């Protein structure tokens with residue numbers, strides 16, 4: 324029985340006893356009134372709740388010790404009595420004295436007054452709270468009201484606890500609402516009982532739509548697992564870092580990390596399941612993009628290394644084949660040599676693509692108007708696309724300039740357009756669009772490899788077959804193709820990727836199966852005049868022969884002996900060195916002038932660049948021609964040659980080499996690398 328429910332019983336008992344005492348005492352022991360009053364006082368004092376008895380006129384007959392303690396008074400001048408030294412108020416602060424007091428009301432109306440809450444103060448502020456019940460007492464014989472009895476229960480502590488609880492609840496619910504983690508709770512059946520603001524944001528359902536229902540965010544194939552965890556938590560288990568794949572209201576999947584814990588009730592029984600959910604979707608995406616770009620980096624390194632070695636081998640193959648062909652073979656022999664030459668040319672093409680992918684190819688960047696490149700390229704492509712494809716070019720009229728290698732950018736556009744065509748065998752639409760865009764920090768933070776800044780965007784969109792996420796994850800890898808044998812090598816996109824990256828840009832794909840594909844390329848916008856720089860075309864030398872002295876430095880035996888042999892055939896005096904040290908020694912000992920240094924860029928110990936610097940210091944007239952299978956940063960900056968540097972890309976043909984050599988020897992300004 325609670326205190327409140329006990330009060331009427333106590334009151335009734337007190338009233339009856341009081342009445343009994345009053346009547347009996349009055350009749351039997353008139354002479355012993357003083358004695359009887361003392362007995363009553365002791366009797367009332369035995370109660371732990373305050374008791375006040377008034378006569379019909381409102382005079383206080385008794386106030387037990389608990390009542391006096393509660394009201395902070397020592398005498399019997401009580402609530403409702405003039406001159407009381409305490410103040411009694413209702414919960415709303417209004418006075419509960421005089422007629423407003425429950426005792427007065429009980430006397431006035433002859434009806435009991437129950438559960439009135441009073442604040443009692445002997446000063447300010449309020450000090451105690453009590454629950455007051457008052458009952459009228461009638462003379463059973465006459466039915467006339469003789470007394471009114473009030474009981475006062477001190478509820479100060481209870482109110483304090485209630486307020487504290489209320490504050491805690493408020494704090495908790497503010498916390499739940501403010502939490503950046505989604506907070507949800509379920510009852511034992513699995514129905515939602517709590518749904519925080521972050522949960523609304525994360526899943527897209529409002530609290531009013533899910534509370535009281537089974538959670539709609541759990542996809543059917545995930546429900547069993549969740550039920551198992553839910554059951555385990557109801558049995559007292561907890562879980563952290565539980566990764567689940569749920570879904571949002573719009574059907575989009577979310578990857579979540581859940582923490583589950585039991586919610587205990589007052590009797591330590593589990594009354595529900597508390598869930599904290601952190602959204603991992605974005606992080607997972609970024610992680611996988613990062614893994615992807617690391618993989619591309621590693622594959623790029625590998626491809627670059629392979630291309631480098633292949634270029635040396637190909638230089639020898641192409642060179643010797645060319646020498647053999649020069650000897651004018653006939654019949655089958657000539658055919659066989661031409662076959663070798665063709666195969667080597669195809670291998671050269673492949674290695675070039677690998678080099679492009681590994682961002683190690685030599686670029687000749689100029690200021691470009693992407694709109695012009697786009698329309699020229701598409702005109703060039705002409706019928707390659709086919710009648711069944713509708714082409715739309717949407718150029719931005721105020722498009723900024725970019726700095727890139729025109730030939731390479733054309734290659735990228737062609738690769739993308741050909742892929743789009745292949746994706747639309749039954750016909751469709753190809754849209755090429757350019758636009759100035761500003762990538763902000765938010766964009767950059769969600770796209771690995773992207774940086775903030777001003778860019779020129781080229782978007783290539785087709786309405787073709789699209790790609791699954793699995794395919795998208797691999798398209799930039801070299802040799803990844805879904806086309807049948809002989810139809811694709813899988814190098815188109817990897818080349819595009821390498822070219823764009825090497826040009827300081829980024830390339831992204833957006834696609835869904837059967838919904839088409841968009842590739843977006845961002846190249847840094849160059850804040851410069853719109854006039855593109857035209858590179859002067861090198862003059863074609865009249866003769867590729869020469870009588871000058873060439874110092875050839877190449878560590879690859881096959882390439883070195885071929886190069887020397889070719890140069891001697893063309894009339895040159897050739898000095899031969901395997902590395903930088905040997906070259907310095909030869910130069911020192913050679914009395915006659917050396918006209919040109921032909922050196923590999925990548926050499927063991929001393930790089931070609933260092934060697935050239937030292938030799939030019941000793942003889943300022945010396946010209947330098949570098950040769951390499953790939954760029955390694957020592958003579959290039961982001962794939963572009965440093966000014967005043969001449970370079971020949973391996974593999975080269977004997978004709979290509981002798982022509983380039985003459986160009987450098989005949990050029991008016993010596994190709995002296997800056998010191």
Ligand SMILES: Nc1ncnc2c1ncn2[C@@H]1O[C@H](COP(=O)(O)OP(=O)(O)OP(=O)(O)O)[C@@H](O)[C@H]1O
Nearest residue numbers: 742743746798804805806811812813814815816840
């Ligand atoms: N626009 C597109 N629509 C659908 N799938 C595409 C699209 N572009 C590329 N792909 C997919 O990406 C794969 C790789 O493309 P990539 O251009 O690198 O190689 P490829 O076209 O197969 O061969 P290659 O370009 O060397 O001839 C393709 O095989 C195809 O599966």
Ligand SMILES: [Mg+2]
Nearest residue numbers: 738742815816
């Ligand atoms: Mg392709």
